[in-house]
Amino acid sequence: MDERQPASRASLYRSWPRYEAADKGFRNYWYPAIESRKLGKKPMAVKVVGEPILLMRDGDKVRALHDRCPHRGVPLSAGRNEFPGTISCIYHGWTYRLADGELCAALTDGPDSPICGKAVVRVKTYPVEERANIIWVYVGDQPAPPIEEDVPEEFLAEDAVVIPMIELRKGDWRYAMENAVDEAHARYLHRKTPFAFFRLFPAYQTDVQMVPSEDGKWLRRLSKPVFGPQNYPGVGTWPRDGFWRKAGGQVIVGKARLPGVFYVGHKNWQDFQFFTPVDEQHHLMCQIAVRRTKGLGALWWKLRVWSYIQLFHRIMLNRWEDGFIVEAMDCPPERLFRPDVAIVAWRRWCDLHARGLDGERAAKAEAEAEDGGASVASGDAASSQQASKAELT
Amino acid sequence: MDERQPASRASLYRSWPRYEAADKGFRNYWYPAIESRKLGKKPMAVKVVGEPILLMRDGDKVRALHDRCPHRGVPLSAGRNEFPGTISCIYHGWTYRLADGELCAALTDGPDSPICGKAVVRVKTYPVEERANIIWVYVGDQPAPPIEEDVPEEFLAEDAVVIPMIELRKGDWRYAMENAVDEAHARYLHRKTPFAFFRLFPAYQTDVQMVPSEDGKWLRRLSKPVFGPQNYPGVGTWPRDGFWRKAGGQVIVGKARLPGVFYVGHKNWQDFQFFTPVDEQHHLMCQIAVRRTKGLGALWWKLRVWSYIQLFHRIMLNRWEDGFIVEAMDCPPERLFRPDVAIVAWRRWCDLHARGLDGERAAKAEAEAEDGGASVASGDAASSQQASKAELT
Amino acid sequence: MDERQPASRASLYRSWPRYEAADKGFRNYWYPAIESRKLGKKPMAVKVVGEPILLMRDGDKVRALHDRCPHRGVPLSAGRNEFPGTISCIYHGWTYRLADGELCAALTDGPDSPICGKAVVRVKTYPVEERANIIWVYVGDQPAPPIEEDVPEEFLAEDAVVIPMIELRKGDWRYAMENAVDEAHARYLHRKTPFAFFRLFPAYQTDVQMVPSEDGKWLRRLSKPVFGPQNYPGVGTWPRDGFWRKAGGQVIVGKARLPGVFYVGHKNWQDFQFFTPVDEQHHLMCQIAVRRTKGLGALWWKLRVWSYIQLFHRIMLNRWEDGFIVEAMDCPPERLFRPDVAIVAWRRWCDLHARGLDGERAAKAEAEAEDGGASVASGDAASSQQASKAELT
Ligand code: FES
Ligand code: FES
Ligand code: FES
Structure with a gap:
């Protein structure tokens, strides 16, 4: 031959x-995104598998949201932690629940704003965990497996x-x-x-x-x-x-x-x-x-x-x-x-x-x-x- | 509902x-382009509504020309005010009348240059006015209305x-x-x-x-x-x-x-x-x-x-x-x-x-x-x- | 008329x-590429007529090779002159004969590497000459004429x-x-x-x-x-x-x-x-x-x-x-x-x-x-x- x-x-x-x-x-994996010691209550912007993600601490939890306000496309990571457990977009104060991304207030439209809670303005959240001094994010379309599947x-x-x-x-x-x-x-x-x-x-x-x-x-x-x-x-x-x-x-x-x-x-x-x-x-x-x-x-x-x-x-x-x-x-x-x-x-x-x-x-x-x-x-x-x-x- | x-x-x-x-x-509006105090006899280059424009003072008038020499595409704003009321392109000295953009001399082709006055080498001029410490330029295809239409x-x-x-x-x-x-x-x-x-x-x-x-x-x-x-x-x-x-x-x-x-x-x-x-x-x-x-x-x-x-x-x-x-x-x-x-x-x-x-x-x-x-x-x-x-x- | x-x-x-x-x-001309005094035994990277070229001295010769390792696309000009008359790619030590671009050793695959000498991994060489304190390279598809054709x-x-x-x-x-x-x-x-x-x-x-x-x-x-x-x-x-x-x-x-x-x-x-x-x-x-x-x-x-x-x-x-x-x-x-x-x-x-x-x-x-x-x-x-x-x- x-x-x-x-x-x-x-x-x-x-x-x-x-x-x-x-x-x-x-997609559909847990990825290390940032060192634990670098993440505090201030939102941080990262990008993983092509998706812009806001990371921040919220009490003893870490939260991960799609880093884009559905209203007019401003990065949520520029926003403020105006109320416990929420992030308010810096532009018009749309306020999202960190746990599930739901719009729970649109501050500049008053307490009766009819847009609150609507599905089209919910922000995608990502499964996120802290292990071994690292913040891990799951980016995918299928339900996240336990993180132990992916962390050695x-x-x-x-x-x-x-x-x-x-x-x-x-x-x-x-x-x-x-x-x-x-x-x-x-x-x-x-x-x-x-x-x-x-x-x-x-x-x-x-x-x-x-x-x-x-x-x-x-x-x-x-x-x-x-x-x-x-x-x-x-x-x-x-x-x-x-x-x-x-x-x-x-x-x-x-x-x-x-x-x-x-x-x-x-x-x-x-x-x-x-x-x-x-x-x-x-x-x-x-x-x-x-x-x-x-x-x-x-x-x-x-x-x-x-x-x-x-x-x-x-x-x-x-x-x-x-x-x-x-x-x-x-x-x-x-x-x-x-x-x-x-x-x-x-x-x-x-x-x-x-x-x-x-x-x-x-x-x-x-x-x-x-x-x-x-x-x-x-x-x-x-x-x-x-x-x-x-x-x- | x-x-x-x-x-x-x-x-x-x-x-x-x-x-x-x-x-x-x-298009077809008067736009503020530059502060009056910034414009002198030296040509300045601006861009308005996508068009590159040369602005300069010429005696007590302000002039605005398309900022591109038809000869070989060099910006006219790099040129010289060689004669009163004209701008000469820095490259070969094609000399345009500021008032109407007509090529009135091609210095390096001699006084008898047959290209002078031809329509294909005329440079577009823009209506331009000075009001309220601002230079206003009109960019459009229709005849310019009086500037008072657009200046508050x-x-x-x-x-x-x-x-x-x-x-x-x-x-x-x-x-x-x-x-x-x-x-x-x-x-x-x-x-x-x-x-x-x-x-x-x-x-x-x-x-x-x-x-x-x-x-x-x-x-x-x-x-x-x-x-x-x-x-x-x-x-x-x-x-x-x-x-x-x-x-x-x-x-x-x-x-x-x-x-x-x-x-x-x-x-x-x-x-x-x-x-x-x-x-x-x-x-x-x-x-x-x-x-x-x-x-x-x-x-x-x-x-x-x-x-x-x-x-x-x-x-x-x-x-x-x-x-x-x-x-x-x-x-x-x-x-x-x-x-x-x-x-x-x-x-x-x-x-x-x-x-x-x-x-x-x-x-x-x-x-x-x-x-x-x-x-x-x-x-x-x-x-x-x-x-x-x-x-x- | x-x-x-x-x-x-x-x-x-x-x-x-x-x-x-x-x-x-x-194409098919001799071009000046670099001053003689700037070229030594260290490989230099130039680009002529769109082609990336490595130039270096090899004893009293000047050599010119296509500046890309066929293995994984790393520039050969980052490599080392490991043996006389050769350049070794910095990544895995593929070693090319400067005279003809032939792969004469793949260091990290041992002395018996079967890939050596294969035509598909030969690097293109360019005719190169030194005249009048200048390094001249010939880039073309036809055989190079004598350099005197192109050097005044x-x-x-x-x-x-x-x-x-x-x-x-x-x-x-x-x-x-x-x-x-x-x-x-x-x-x-x-x-x-x-x-x-x-x-x-x-x-x-x-x-x-x-x-x-x-x-x-x-x-x-x-x-x-x-x-x-x-x-x-x-x-x-x-x-x-x-x-x-x-x-x-x-x-x-x-x-x-x-x-x-x-x-x-x-x-x-x-x-x-x-x-x-x-x-x-x-x-x-x-x-x-x-x-x-x-x-x-x-x-x-x-x-x-x-x-x-x-x-x-x-x-x-x-x-x-x-x-x-x-x-x-x-x-x-x-x-x-x-x-x-x-x-x-x-x-x-x-x-x-x-x-x-x-x-x-x-x-x-x-x-x-x-x-x-x-x-x-x-x-x-x-x-x-x-x-x-x-x-x-
Ligand atoms: S863009 Fe976020 S609240 Fe308006
Ligand atoms: S490019 Fe303007 S005169 Fe030649
Ligand atoms: S890329 Fe050159 S030896 Fe591997």
């Missing part, structure tokens, strides 16, 4: 229409100390998520990042696979790292790392999850990255550091996150290096290589498992996927490896 | 096609001291004008503006009507203000103003006029607001303060405008509060309430009375308006009030 | 479809001291080039430039013609200057230059050449202007000063260029005056006058002679041109003058 594949084969393989349509992200259980352990940093970034959320799923880039893009100075990096990895977890929530990335200098024919020896690189050398576990979550397991802490879609050209980069610890240990952990991890991981490595790439990418078209089996598997996984498919359509999609030989994402890791070899070059 | 109106009824009511088409404003007579009284401030603002001119016509917003948006600190504001008003003036030029806004704290069921008491609010308490007269003028009558001065359309996304906010006074009184009046009125009215209230709203509005769609009868009446008024309709079309529009029950704008204030109750909720 | 021409005649005359289509410039011979003389200054400018490259071809503007736009303070400028010129050079490469601009104050009927006397204007008074030779080059012959130096198209809205303004001199003379020449010529010619006159115009032009439409015969001739010249026409199409275009009476560009200067008189007013 000729190793060069005609382009037509390759395009056969690339078939993830639902993923391609998700330029504003997948690591966040909810009693002794978990969760420290999030959320920032707006330019770029399609899928490029950002794929950058996390993509193991190969760490070997090159991040090799010279300050954090990695003393660390032994593999040159490359073989046998990349994505294997579903038993509970079906995660797609785990497996591979075999190859360390030490290699001889690349016709090119030379690489990497030429200094003798002082000693630490590391272990495999770092990575796994992906819908709607756009990546987990990196470090020795004694976990790095979760949530990619919350904002609109077609922006996403929220949510870097969430988690460690199980208590008392003095928790204090020490916070100190470590806000100094070392903040600077070396979140800013230098993630914002400056990965963030630069996500903005600079100009594709499609693309030409994938073997390690990209991880990306392809992630795309197919989304295509098959993202919420919002009814049973019939889902079954049809599964069938098509099997016909197309796209076993990568259907859970059979061994054959997926074969597929990737055949197609990804 | 059920008070909740189906959406279809509401949309029936909303029918002002000419107003909707006027995203660059109405208050400006022309011998002892009127007229002090304009004109600035470019973002936003559709119609939102800005509607914001002026809209009485209700003053009760809420402006309640906390510094100017209003000592002032008693109504909580709301009832019986909003727009009544044509006898001369047919103005649409006067009437309503009955209700003062003092009100009890809004299920919400609470509002307003909760401090005891020191004492001043005010009288009705402030407001009236609107084509092509986009709003008048607010204060106790001893008048505040005219002209909304000069620039393009689809910008307008000139022209705030014009008028008072009849002489001698020392005039001096004192100027001082008052340039200090107190400038800061509290024009900047804090109008630029920061109204200007913020006009930029922030994101509509359609909209859902109107009772006080918006004023806005609806204004739109219909424009639709029926804006210049440029020949007699037959105007009669047809009147008839349609009456059929549609849109008596709001047809002058019958009593029935308009009924209409508003039925439709605007 | 009536001197006023109907518009339809004029439009007949204006027919240069290939020129009109060249909004990103003409004046640059290549042994004792030529060539000093380029290249900068990115806003505006269509054709407006910039036409501005150079256009003699008339110098009489007006540049009359008050500091450089011209002591110089006698003609008031205008007659009998403008463009005459092809014997070798067919250049289109030479001829005209008869008229000096001294003129009396423009109904307007006045112009120019009214000061008595101190003494220098100058001679004819300055100008000539144009494909793909967008203008030459101005000063008394003892030559000013070449190359207009390298970047995209539809930008061009590189390449101002190249040339003088034949040696030893101390060369030193003195460099000093003169980097002080006087840099400031008065390149910045004040060319950047501030011409650059302003090219950005400010808003055309079509246009209405040409007699001196514009030079511009019309240039457009027709491009239409007939720009590379990329096969023999048959070229012959057809010639024939059409003759039919249309557009002898301006066909080389017959006398008749072109007639044509211009008839049509250009």
Whole structure:
């Protein structure tokens, strides 16, 4: 069999229409939207999965409303908390109940205003929860599942100390998520990042696979790292790392999850990255550091996150290096290589498992996927490896 | 009759096609373009109703020409006043007579240039007048009426001291004008503006009507203000103003006029607001303060405008509060309430009375308006009030 | 014959479809892209004729590659020179041979990566040469001719001291080039430039013609200057230059050449202007000063260029005056006058002679041109003058 594949084969393989349509992200999920410590009684404006949302505290509750007054289209987040449990639009004082978005007063039309309570002027509310120092919003058309469906259980352990940093970034959320799923880039893009100075990096990895977890929530990335200098024919020896690189050398576990979550397991802490879609050209980069610890240990952990991890991981490595790439990418078209089996598997996984498919359509999609030989994402890791070899070059 | 109106009824009511088409404003009107004191012999570039216009003084005349050289499209406002009564384009020295736009010399083609005087290279001129410290330009296709048709007579009284401030603002001119016509917003948006600190504001008003003036030029806004704290069921008491609010308490007269003028009558001065359309996304906010006074009184009046009125009215209230709203509005769609009868009446008024309709079309529009029950704008204030109750909720 | 021409005649005359289509410039030419002294071993990103190009030195060679990694679309100019003679993409270390663009290693896929050497991942390379302190790139679809075809011979003389200054400018490259071809503007736009303070400028010129050079490469601009104050009927006397204007008074030779080059012959130096198209809205303004001199003379020449010529010619006159115009032009439409015969001739010249026409199409275009009476560009200067008189007013 000729190793060069005609382009037509390759395009056969690339078939993830639902993923391609998700330029504003997948609906019907809980997404992290803002750090708890940043939200008070003052309304804040965020955008999630294309929808403008007002977030604010109301007593011990957090509230989320569509951030647009039905009257004349002014953002409600510019409004005032005139009465307990309400938001009054800054323009004419239409006053909405935060709990259900109902118009309960139109101040400038008097107490007898007939418009109050009408359905056409009710503001959409969003399910919203606070967990693990993060405000989570559910954007979707179907009833919200319990938040525990979407918040990783690591966040909810009693002794978990969760420290999030959320920032707006330019770029399609899928490029950002794929950058996390993509193991190969760490070997090159991040090799010279300050954090990695003393660390032994593999040159490359073989046998990349994505294997579903038993509970079906995660797609785990497996591979075999190859360390030490290699001889690349016709090119030379690489990497030429200094003798002082000693630490590391272990495999770092990575796994992906819908709607756009990546987990990196470090020795004694976990790095979760949530990619919350904002609109077609922006996403929220949510870097969430988690460690199980208590008392003095928790204090020490916070100190470590806000100094070392903040600077070396979140800013230098993630914002400056990965963030630069996500903005600079100009594709499609693309030409994938073997390690990209991880990306392809992630795309197919989304295509098959993202919420919002009814049973019939889902079954049809599964069938098509099997016909197309796209076993990568259907859970059979061994054959997926074969597929990737055949197609990804 | 059920008070909740189906959406279809509401949309029936909303029918002002000419107003909707006027995203660059109405043609065939005199518009204020720049303060007299800002215009000298140096050409200035403005844009009015979508047309780029050069303004300059030429002896004791003011001139207005289309700001584009027919030769190669360079703005004439970059040119030089090379000879009396002309403007020479900066690029090749085509020299136009300011009075009529005729090409009277093409300097770099010599005195015998055959292109001079040709009709295809004549630059359009605009009727332009100076009145009441303001330069007015007429943009239209029909012959200009006398400027007194469009300049309010208050400006022309011998002892009127007229002090304009004109600035470019973002936003559709119609939102800005509607914001002026809209009485209700003053009760809420402006309640906390510094100017209003000592002032008693109504909580709301009832019986909003727009009544044509006898001369047919103005649409006067009437309503009955209700003062003092009100009890809004299920919400609470509002307003909760401090005891020191004492001043005010009288009705402030407001009236609107084509092509986009709003008048607010204060106790001893008048505040005219002209909304000069620039393009689809910008307008000139022209705030014009008028008072009849002489001698020392005039001096004192100027001082008052340039200090107190400038800061509290024009900047804090109008630029920061109204200007913020006009930029922030994101509509359609909209859902109107009772006080918006004023806005609806204004739109219909424009639709029926804006210049440029020949007699037959105007009669047809009147008839349609009456059929549609849109008596709001047809002058019958009593029935308009009924209409508003039925439709605007 | 009536001197006023109907518009339809004029439009007949204006027919240069290939020129009109060249909004990103003409392909199949060598273009100046960057000054030699600015290019080192670090990759630089430029854009020429719409194509993003990486330029870098590789030993004693200069290399030019399409500036986009076929893998995932990251600019190669962000990459590293990891091995001699290669560039490695910053993202995953795909390593391309600079000489031919072949993928010779995919570092993060190991030494046995099967994707290496595949045609679909080869990066396009561009012919690139260094001559006369300038890096030249060839962008096209046909095989590159020897660079001597496109680099003026004046640059290549042994004792030529060539000093380029290249900068990115806003505006269509054709407006910039036409501005150079256009003699008339110098009489007006540049009359008050500091450089011209002591110089006698003609008031205008007659009998403008463009005459092809014997070798067919250049289109030479001829005209008869008229000096001294003129009396423009109904307007006045112009120019009214000061008595101190003494220098100058001679004819300055100008000539144009494909793909967008203008030459101005000063008394003892030559000013070449190359207009390298970047995209539809930008061009590189390449101002190249040339003088034949040696030893101390060369030193003195460099000093003169980097002080006087840099400031008065390149910045004040060319950047501030011409650059302003090219950005400010808003055309079509246009209405040409007699001196514009030079511009019309240039457009027709491009239409007939720009590379990329096969023999048959070229012959057809010639024939059409003759039919249309557009002898301006066909080389017959006398008749072109007639044509211009008839049509250009
Ligand atoms: S726009 Fe919100 S109350 Fe009017
Ligand atoms: S563009 Fe105005 S004179 Fe040429
Ligand atoms: S994008 Fe260039 S190596 Fe991956």
